[in-house]
Amino acid sequence: MTVRWGRCFNFRRCNDAKEMQTVPIPTGAPFVCPECSETLLDEYDIALKMDRFATREKSSFTLMATVSVALLVAGVAGFAAWWGRAHSVSTAE
Numbered sequence: 001m002t003v004r005w006g007r008c009f010n011f012r013r014c015n016d017a018k019e020m021q022t023v024p025i026p027t028g029a030p031f032v033c034p035e036c037s038e039t040l041l042d043e044y045d046i047a048l049k050m051d052r053f054a055t056r057e058k059s060s061f062t063l064m065a066t067v068s069v070a071l072l073v074a075g076v077a078g079f080a081a082w083w084g085r086a087h088s089v090s091t092a093e
């Protein structure tokens with residue numbers, strides 16, 4: 001018998017959901033929670049979503065890193081420009 005693993009997200013009324021239980025549903029049977037009759041979410045789908053979420057997190061982290069490096073470079077460049085100006089002013093006087 002093949003089963004499909006589902007997760008119930010009816011946290012308000014269902015103990016299976018509260019306990020984060022995965023419920024085995026035989027193929028062909030309605031994909032609903034045996035405790036509260038709420039439609040279940042497929043474990044596989046959840047894994048896919050988490051995966052996509054993780055990928056997005058990673059890309060936003062890369063963006064953050066790029067932005068901070070750019071800011072750092074801009075800061076160093078700004079400081080160098082300021083330092084150069086201050087230095088040229090002090091030598092001119």
Ligand SMILES: [Zn+2]
Pocket residue numbers: 008009010014015016017033034035036037038
């Ligand atoms: Zn349920």
